Amino acid sequence: DIQMTQSPSSLSASVGDRVTISCRASRSPDNYVNWYQFKPGQAPKLLIYTVSRLQSGVPSRFIGSGSGTDFTLTIDTLQPEDFATYFCQQTYNTPTFGQGTKVESK
């Protein structure tokens, strides 16, 4: 399996900040990298698929990038509704997820 190491595990930020979350794969998952947003009591939400494609209906402040083994989710201009936990995922082979990054209010 490809292991996804996500960092940081948590961060504190303010509305309007630019937030960056990283995922490093144990070997290249090609472009099979996706990002999800989790909020308690809600269905998890797909944000980005195949590294950089924005899911329909997701605000353009969510930006996915990367290649090889290093991938990044950037939230440009953090909004109040963005405080949540974010996970990366690889689906190159048996799907695996990062450990998650909790974005909290500073």
Next chain:
Amino acid sequence: QVQLQESGPGLVKPSETLSLTCTVSGESINNHYYNWIRQSAGKGLEWIGRISTTGRINYNPSLKSRVIMSVDTSKNQVSLTLNSVTVADTAVYFCARDGIVLSGSFNWFNPWGRGTLVTVSS
């Protein structure tokens, strides 16, 4: 708009069988794979497997010996059975649809259900 809802017992005794159902509304379950994923404090997010109505199934090798997935097209449901559970199987269990119609490769998951908490305890 397609919606998924997981259901089943919230408490299962050790060594017994965990059985969950995912009911899909808003579209037919044909043409897509449906995945089961669980989230626990100990192991984080773990993909359990996926099934399609064409009979294709993929299981996580780490759970394959204890997992059975099935579909009921008449009820628009997919089901998960996990045998010989231990406290380590305590988790929130999610179902999620594959992002691409019946693709042989793995893809993104969209949409997801809200999940259901299953606790394994005597």
